[in-house]
Amino acid sequence: MPHLAFPNxxxxxxxxxxxxxxxPLAICGELEQAEHEEFERLAQxxxxxxxxxxxxxxxxxDAVYSLVEGIARLYKLLPDGxxxxxxxxxxxxxxxxxxSARYSFSxxxxxxxxxxKFFRGPFLRFIENKPHMLMRMNEFATRELSLAQDQMxxxxxxxxxxxxxxxxxxxxxxxxxxxGVTKTVSLPMGRQDIADFLGLTIxxxxxxxxxxxxxxxxxxxxxxxxxxxxxxFDALAAA
Amino acid sequence: MPHLAFPNxxxxxxxxxxxxxxxPLAICGELEQAEHEEFERLAQxxxxxxxxxxxxxxxxxDAVYSLVEGIARLYKLLPDGxxxxxxxxxxxxxxxxxxSARYSFSxxxxxxxxxxKFFRGPFLRFIENKPHMLMRMNEFATRELSLAQDQMxxxxxxxxxxxxxxxxxxxxxxxxxxxGVTKTVSLPMGRQDIADFLGLTIxxxxxxxxxxxxxxxxxxxxxxxxxxxxxxFDALAAA
DNA sequence: GAATGGCCTTGATCTGTGTCAAGCCGCCTT
DNA sequence: AAGGCGGCTTGACACAGATCAAGGCCATTC
Numbered sequence: 019m020p021h022l023a024f025p026n027x028x029x030x031x032x033x034x035x036x037x038x039x040x041x042p043l044a045i046c047g048e049l050e051q052a053e054h055e056e057f058e059r060l061a062q063x064x065x066x067x068x069x070x071x072x073x074x075x076x077x078x079x080d081a082v083y084s085l086v087e088g089i090a091r092l093y094k095l096l097p098d099g100x101x102x103x104x105x106x107x108x109x110x111x112x113x114x115x116x117x118s119a120r121y122s123f124s125x126x127x128x129x130x131x132x133x134x135k136f137f138r139g140p141f142l143r144f145i146e147n148k149p150h151m152l153m154r155m156n157e158f159a160t161r162e163l164s165l166a167q168d169q170m171x172x173x174x175x176x177x178x179x180x181x182x183x184x185x186x187x188x189x190x191x192x193x194x195x196x197x198g199v200t201k202t203v204s205l206p207m208g209r210q211d212i213a214d215f216l217g218l219t220i221x222x223x224x225x226x227x228x229x230x231x232x233x234x235x236x237x238x239x240x241x242x243x244x245x246x247x248x249x250x251f252d253a254l255a256a257a
Numbered sequence: 258m259p260h261l262a263f264p265n266x267x268x269x270x271x272x273x274x275x276x277x278x279x280x281p282l283a284i285c286g287e288l289e290q291a292e293h294e295e296f297e298r299l300a301q302x303x304x305x306x307x308x309x310x311x312x313x314x315x316x317x318x319d320a321v322y323s324l325v326e327g328i329a330r331l332y333k334l335l336p337d338g339x340x341x342x343x344x345x346x347x348x349x350x351x352x353x354x355x356x357s358a359r360y361s362f363s364x365x366x367x368x369x370x371x372x373x374k375f376f377r378g379p380f381l382r383f384i385e386n387k388p389h390m391l392m393r394m395n396e397f398a399t400r401e402l403s404l405a406q407d408q409m410x411x412x413x414x415x416x417x418x419x420x421x422x423x424x425x426x427x428x429x430x431x432x433x434x435x436x437g438v439t440k441t442v443s444l445p446m447g448r449q450d451i452a453d454f455l456g457l458t459i460x461x462x463x464x465x466x467x468x469x470x471x472x473x474x475x476x477x478x479x480x481x482x483x484x485x486x487x488x489x490f491d492a493l494a495a496a
Numbered sequence: 497g498a499a500t501g502g503c504c505t506t507g508a509t510c511t512g513t514g515t516c517a518a519g520c521c522g523c524c525t526t
Numbered sequence: 527a528a529g530g531c532g533g534c535t536t537g538a539c540a541c542a543g544a545t546c547a548a549g550g551c552c553a554t555t556c
Binding site for chain 2: 100104123146149150155159169174216256257
Binding site: 469 | 532533534535536
């Protein structure tokens with residue numbers, strides 16, 4: 019059961035600085051002072067524990083979410099339990115827009131997650147006469163769509179080794195936007211999650227990590243990998 | 258080389274009725290009279306012949322397109338030539354928005370295609386202070402994204418037979434929005450296109466069609482299939 | 497510090513789909 | 527009507543990755 023971190027979401031300056039470190043990257047990043055205060059009054063800051071669900075596919079989509087902190091797993095299931103992870107959400111990402119009245123996928127926390135939660139009605143009323151906000155939402159949707167298309171190419175046409183390499187490169191680059199460039203790529207998600215993201219089995223993912231390590235492209239470290247040969251590695255990921 | 262069907266795009270009533278039959282479904286479907294006339298003045302109606310490119314990945318994205326008539330193939334290529342078709346565009350679909358200054362995929366005509374083409378600058382200036390239009394673009398993007406996510410599930414987690422069945426059901430339902438419900442599903446794209454859409458080879462697609470026919474689920478007809486047992490067929494596509 | 501359980505790795509074997517190759521069918525050209 | 531060509535189908539075989547099974551490692555608990 020999620021609890022409200024700030025039931026009175028009209029948080030003071032200190033807390034805002036803490037919890038909205040990603041604001042420039044988020045959907046609300048270009049709101050000016052007055053608008054942002056109005057927007058904040060619509061928000062509930064909610065914290066979810068590890069593996070807790072933010073929302074599930076086919077539920078009535080009564081809220082949208084701006085991820086503030088932590089990482090979420092977005093996925094779809096087939097009736098027999100096969101799972102496809104359609105993305106990992108990072109701080110600044112915007113979740114929960116659906117083309118119908120119900121969510122088209124499920125989202126749950128990997129480790130702890132903090133979000134700004136907005137009920138649909140008030141949210142839509144807020145944006146409906148704010149062209150700048152609508153443009154920003156369009157940018158977000160277009161970027162998401164483009165990532166999804168990259169992933170289709172990966173799922174449909176790349177080998178297991180290419181999938182893993184492309185995943186690591188893509189993940190490293192997304193983390194770099196948040197944390198700056200590093201040699202060590204942290205992987206908060208488990209091997210099964212990676213497998214379900216890449217359309218592979220956990221065994222194939224594990225073997226492929228080992229293979230990349232044998233080929234001296236990476237070193238496997240606790241909860242991550244270190245990229246040894248970025249040049250050769252990026253080439254493998256691109257091809 | 259495409260030629261302008263209406264170099265003076267300010268077309269008269271008759272031509273509009275002919276060429277904008279899909280307007281209620283298109284991006285401009287909710288513009289009121291005066292706005293729509295302004296919008297039309299920004300448009301070039303352009304016709305492309307079979308296999309002609311509307312635009313290509315990595316080109317400067319200087320225009321967006323509303324597909325009026327015909328079908329387009331949207332795809333990405335790997336450096337070695339492997340191709341993933343990320344979608345088939347139908348009349349009413351909106352193409353060409355990109356998260357960067359360049360197109361993130363290629364689009365070309367299957368058979369003949371007619372579009373409304375808008376240069377990026379005038380288009381953005383037109384929409385920037387029209388919340389209704391921006392909302393509609395959001396709806397379009399959200400629907401596209403949801404389709405892309407369905408496709409990820411298909412590519413990552415379905416068997417060849419499930420892929421083909423799900424493709425036929427999805428395609429039939431999209432055509433039904435335009436042409437009404439029919440038993441016969443027309444397939445204007447070739448087997449290689451279907452293969453590249455489903456992450457399969459042409460041989461596997463061909464064998465799977467034959468298998469579905471042997472199992473009395475479909476009959477293969479010229480340029481399409483007839484679905485014999487919709488109940489059983491939809492079940493196969495869902496599972 | 498022994499037992500438990502979750503997560504990951506590794507090995508052996510199987511199989512669905514890819515690859516390679518041949519042939520068919522309908523259509524266009526001459 | 528003969529030839530050629532593009533698109534499709536079919537068969538034989540190969541292989542990447544799945545499946546099945548076992549074992550290792552580490553953190554947590556009692």
